[in-house]
Amino acid sequence: LVTSAGICPSSGVRIESDQTFKNIVDVNLIGNWNCATELLRCIEASDDGSLKSDRASLVLIGSSASLKGFPTLGGYAASKHAVVGLTRVWSEDFAPFGVRVNLVAPG
Numbered sequence: 001l002v003t004s005a006g007i008c009p010s011s012g013v014r015i016e017s018d019q020t021f022k023n024i025v026d027v028n029l030i031g032n033w034n035c036a037t038e039l040l041r042c043i044e045a046s047d048d049g050s051l052k053s054d055r056a057s058l059v060l061i062g063s064s065a066s067l068k069g070f071p072t073l074g075g076y077a078a079s080k081h082a083v084v085g086l087t088r089v090w091s092e093d094f095a096p097f098g099v100r101v102n103l104v105a106p107g
Contacts, residue, residue: 001039004061005031008076021075028079032060033086040090043097056099060087064107080105 007027036058065073066080084103091101
């Protein structure tokens with residue numbers, strides 16, 4: 001599964017409105033969370049091991065903005081940095097189920 005939800009509204013302002021920040025987080029973080037957790041819940045719930053596979057892979061799409069700051073993109077960078085955190089945790093949590101979890105950070 002590749003999760004590629006993401007928006008990057010650039011208003012040119014240093015501090016985004018609360019609503020803009022919420023929209024960015026809802027798509028960039030919560031959107032990825034919703035897609036990925038459905039897959040991972042199915043795999044975890046498979047008591048008979050039928051979904052366990054050494055070929056299962058989850059790829060989350062991050063951004064170079066999660067690794068380096070970009071002016072006026074605070075909300076975007078924060079949301080994509082959270083995706084980096086999820087990737088690191090899930091790669092450990094789901095390794096026993098044979099799921100590889102990786103991040104692609106374009107840019």
